[in-house]
Amino acid sequence: MLELKAVSRYFGGVRALDGLDLTVNEGEIVGLIGPNGSGKSTTVNLIAGLFPLTAGEIVFRKQALRDVPVHKRLQLGIARTFQNIRLFGQLSVWQNLWVAQNSPEDRSRRGFFSRWLGGQTRGRKEIAQLLEFSALGHKQDELAANLSFGEQRRLELARALAARPKLLLLDEPAAGMNAEEIGQLRQRIVDLRAEGITIVLIEHVMELVMGVADRIAVLNFGQKIAEGTPAQVQSDPAVKKAYLGGS
Amino acid sequence: MDFYFGLAQTVGIHTLLGLSAYIVLLTGQVSLAQAAFFAIGAYSAGMLTVLAGWHVVPALGVGSLLGAVTACAVGFPALRVKGLMLVVATLAFGEGVRLFFFNFDYQVAKGGIRVGPLGGEGFRQIRFFPEHGWTTAEVMLFIWVFVIGVMALLWWFDRSRYGAVLRSVGEDEVAAQSVGINLTAVKVSAMTVGGAIAGVGGGLYAHYTTHIEHANFNVLLATFAIAYPIVGGLRTVFGTLAAVIFVQAFLIEGLRFLGDWRNLLFGALIILAMNLRPHGLFGRHSA
Numbered sequence: 001m002l003e004l005k006a007v008s009r010y011f012g013g014v015r016a017l018d019g020l021d022l023t024v025n026e027g028e029i030v031g032l033i034g035p036n037g038s039g040k041s042t043t044v045n046l047i048a049g050l051f052p053l054t055a056g057e058i059v060f061r062k063q064a065l066r067d068v069p070v071h072k073r074l075q076l077g078i079a080r081t082f083q084n085i086r087l088f089g090q091l092s093v094w095q096n097l098w099v100a101q102n103s104p105e106d107r108s109r110r111g112f113f114s115r116w117l118g119g120q121t122r123g124r125k126e127i128a129q130l131l132e133f134s135a136l137g138h139k140q141d142e143l144a145a146n147l148s149f150g151e152q153r154r155l156e157l158a159r160a161l162a163a164r165p166k167l168l169l170l171d172e173p174a175a176g177m178n179a180e181e182i183g184q185l186r187q188r189i190v191d192l193r194a195e196g197i198t199i200v201l202i203e204h205v206m207e208l209v210m211g212v213a214d215r216i217a218v219l220n221f222g223q224k225i226a227e228g229t230p231a232q233v234q235s236d237p238a239v240k241k242a243y244l245g246g247s
Numbered sequence: 248m249d250f251y252f253g254l255a256q257t258v259g260i261h262t263l264l265g266l267s268a269y270i271v272l273l274t275g276q277v278s279l280a281q282a283a284f285f286a287i288g289a290y291s292a293g294m295l296t297v298l299a300g301w302h303v304v305p306a307l308g309v310g311s312l313l314g315a316v317t318a319c320a321v322g323f324p325a326l327r328v329k330g331l332m333l334v335v336a337t338l339a340f341g342e343g344v345r346l347f348f349f350n351f352d353y354q355v356a357k358g359g360i361r362v363g364p365l366g367g368e369g370f371r372q373i374r375f376f377p378e379h380g381w382t383t384a385e386v387m388l389f390i391w392v393f394v395i396g397v398m399a400l401l402w403w404f405d406r407s408r409y410g411a412v413l414r415s416v417g418e419d420e421v422a423a424q425s426v427g428i429n430l431t432a433v434k435v436s437a438m439t440v441g442g443a444i445a446g447v448g449g450g451l452y453a454h455y456t457t458h459i460e461h462a463n464f465n466v467l468l469a470t471f472a473i474a475y476p477i478v479g480g481l482r483t484v485f486g487t488l489a490a491v492i493f494v495q496a497f498l499i500e501g502l503r504f505l506g507d508w509r510n511l512l513f514g515a516l517i518i519l520a521m522n523l524r525p526h527g528l529f530g531r532h533s534a
Contacts, residue, residue, distance in 0.1 A: 048425060074427035086422040088415045095411045102427025110408075163427055 001026040001198055002047070002167060007056035008222075009042055016042040018222040019056070024167070029189065029199045031213030031230070033206075035242060038219040040202045041083055044169045047200070048080045049073045060167070075104055077166035081156045081173055083202075089145030093136055093155055096144050097127045100162035126162070133188070134158040150181050157188065167198045174205040182208055210234070218242065252383040256455050258495050259390040263448030264468070265475030265487040266397055267441040270404070272476050274437045275417035277330075280321060280337035281472040283344035284314040284442040286464035288449030290348060290364060293373040293459065297362050298355055303375045307393075307450040314446020315439045322438035326431065341469050349461040369460025373453050390451050397444050401484045413437055417481075445472075478520060480527020490527070493520070 002024040009017040017039040024030045032040050046053060047060075049070040058065045060076060068076065088096050101123055109119035131137040134154040139147060144155060153173060160168060170189075174182050182205060189212050193199060203209040209216065210230040218226040218233055220242040226233050233239055264285055271278045292310035295301040325336045354363035364370040376386050404410045416423045416433050424430050453459050471494075478493070479486030498516060502509045 050421065050425075069429075070424040071427045071429045074425065080425055082422070082425075086419050086425075088418045088422065090418060091411055091414060096415075098408055099411045099415045099423075099428065100426035159426060 001061060002200075003059040004043070004047075005057045005059070007043070007046060007058060008054045009039075009046055009051070010054045015222045017046070020219070020222070020224055022217055022224070022227075024198060024200060026198055027193065027196060028215060029193055029201060029213050031209040031216035032200060032202045032219065033204070033209060033216060033233075034219035034225075037221075038242075039222040040219055041171055042222075043219070044080060044171050044200070044202060047073075047169060048078060071102070074102055074163055074165070075107075077103075077164075078169065079160040079163055079165035079167070080169035081153075081160050081171055083171040083175065085149075085152045085156050087144040087147075087152055087156055087159070089143065091144060092141050093131070093144055093147070094127060094140040096155060096159050097130055097162045098123075100159045101126070103163040106163065130158040130161060133161075133191075149176055150178075153177065153181075153185075161192070165197060167200070168192065170199060170201045170203075172202055172204060174203060174208050177205075186212055249383050252387045254496060254500060255387045256383075256390050258491050259387070259394045260448050260452050260455070261471065261475065261491045261495055262394050262488050263397060263444055263451070264472045265479070265491055266401060266484060267445035267448065268472040269441075269476040269481065269484065269487050270401060270413070270437050270444070271441045272473065272481060273410070273413040273417050274434050275420070276326065276434060276438070277334050277473060278325075278337045278438065278441070279334055279466065279469040279473070280318070280325070280341045280344075281441065281445050282464045282466070282469035283341040284318050284445035285449035285452070285468065285472075286344055286348060286459075286461075287317055288314045288446030289453035289459050289464070290351075290370065290449075291446075292450030293370055293453040294353070294363065296375040296454070297370075297373055298353075298357075303450075303454055307447055310450035311443045311446035314449065315443035318442020318445075319435060319439040321442075322435035323431070326434040326438065338466065338469070341464075341466065345461050345464050348464070367461065369458060370453070371458045373457045373459070375454050377457070386455055390455065393447055393451060397447070398484045398488070405483065474517075476527075478517065478527060480524070482527070486527050 004020055004022040007017060007020045008015070020039070020043065032043060034040055045051060047058060049065065049068060053066065060078060063076065065073060088099070091099070106123065108114065109122065131140055134157060136151060136154055136158065139151060144152065147155060157173065174185055177185065186208055189199060189201070201209055201213060213230060215228065216230055216233045217224055218239050225238045225242055226236040228236070264281060267284065268278065268281045288310035291313050292303070292306040295306035295309055296303055321340055325333060325340070328336055348364065349367055351364050352366050354361045354365055362372050381389070412428055412433055416428060416430060420430055475490045475494070476487045479488070479490030498513050502512060505512060
């Protein structure tokens with residue numbers, strides 16, 4: 001479904017990502033782990049199109065993404081969350097989901113005629129479903145800025161789902177969460193996969209990523225140092241060295 | 248009574264100017280080009296009634312259209328830059344338009360006298376209202392029909408999804424494009440609507456003062472245009488109206504008895520207002 005071919009991104013002299021090859025198959029949950037500064041977020045930002053590739057190629061469903069602008073990538077079916085939550089704070093919870101309904105079906109449904117033929121009702125119904133899925137129904141009229149941290153994380157995930165993506169990029173969704181919230185997040189990720197959404201998960205919380213990922217790629221200094229099932233990766237000597245240091 | 252009608256005319260026209268900047272500010276863009284769109288509306292509507300003998304209503308329509316077209320054309324290159332660079336780019340454009348009118352001569356003889364814009368001397372005798380016997384009160388009502396219409400339109404925008412999209416772009420461009428919003432389309436559309444509003448305002452301004460010149464459309468006017476929505480707050484269109492009344496009726500007219508001290512107080516009061524109400528007179532209370 002998604003293929004990264006020798007993808008590189010340099011910031012000045014810093015090689016944030018250096019020749020990464022990665023394949024994500026339909027319906028998979030792929031974990032992306034590595035120490036701080038290893039290139040995980042850069043990988044997500046490149047797939048989402050936030051900045052251009054220095055070298056290499058990214059192919060999504062047989063389409064090269066190089067010249068596809070950010071908002072068009074969402075319309076192709078790639079949605080994301082941010083490591084540092086980026087909500088529209090002065091918009092209500094409901095409005096945050098409303099402005100994010102930008103899939104091709106959503107856009108055609110907002111046409112002049114289809115709007116009056118039930119298009120609006122369907123959009124509202126989907127927002128209600130998302131609010132229920134993320135347990136935010138009681139907060140729908142609250143400003144996003146006034147939500148608690150955990151609620152903001154849930155809203156950001158719901159906002160990414162508002163365009164019914166095929167591929168979901170989660171950038172440290174469990175950061176700052178307590179054990180109970182992580183358990184709920186894990187359940188949500190499993191539910192989303194059951195609905196057929198492919199997921200790339202960047203995570204520092206090992207119990208989460210080891211528990212849900214089918215396959216894990218480990219990055220260090222912008223390069224992939226290991227890839228395999230959670231069990232394979234955990235016993236890989238190169239991974240242990242990268243995380244624990246020493247020689 | 249005519250004094251109050253005249254004041255209401257000024258308030259109405261400045262409200263249109265402020266609202267043209269309001270919709271652009273919603274997307275987080277600070278544009279100093281609004282005075283230029285206002286000038287384009289003023290000159291084109293004035294020329295159509297004086298030189299071509301049009302009725303004022305279609306002339307305002309053309310002024311508005313030209314304001315919108317110019318704003319759209321400026322929007323594409325200008326909105327590629329952000330923040331201070333955008334301020335400088337729009338300022339340069341605004342000064343360019345002003346200097347164009349400084350050098351713009353297009354006079355024809357009508358009934359023995361030559362009428363039309365004459366460079367630095369300006370464009371005199373835009374006398375549609377007096378020639379058709381409109382009273383000050385009627386002109387005021389005419390202006391306010393447009394003010395209320397534009398306020399209603401922007402109020403409706405604000406309640407619609409389009410309004411929420413404008414605000415989302417204003418809050419976080421990266422997040423907005425990541426949820427599938429086309430930043431260029433949103434910003435240019437806001438700029439175009441703003442240009443149309445400024446064009447109408449300028450056309451009305453030309454006809455109620457009957458004499459315009461390049462110096463009316465300088466940087467000071469452009470600053471006022473963005474100051475109104477900033478002082479009034481971006482929560483609703485009424486903030487801009489309140490700010491115009493505060494500045495035009497209270498600060499400029501109400502304090503006239505203070506003479507030259509007024510200018511000093513003027514700045515101090517704006518600073519005070521912004522300190523007491525950092526999100527504008529009608530802004531939100533939450534941080």
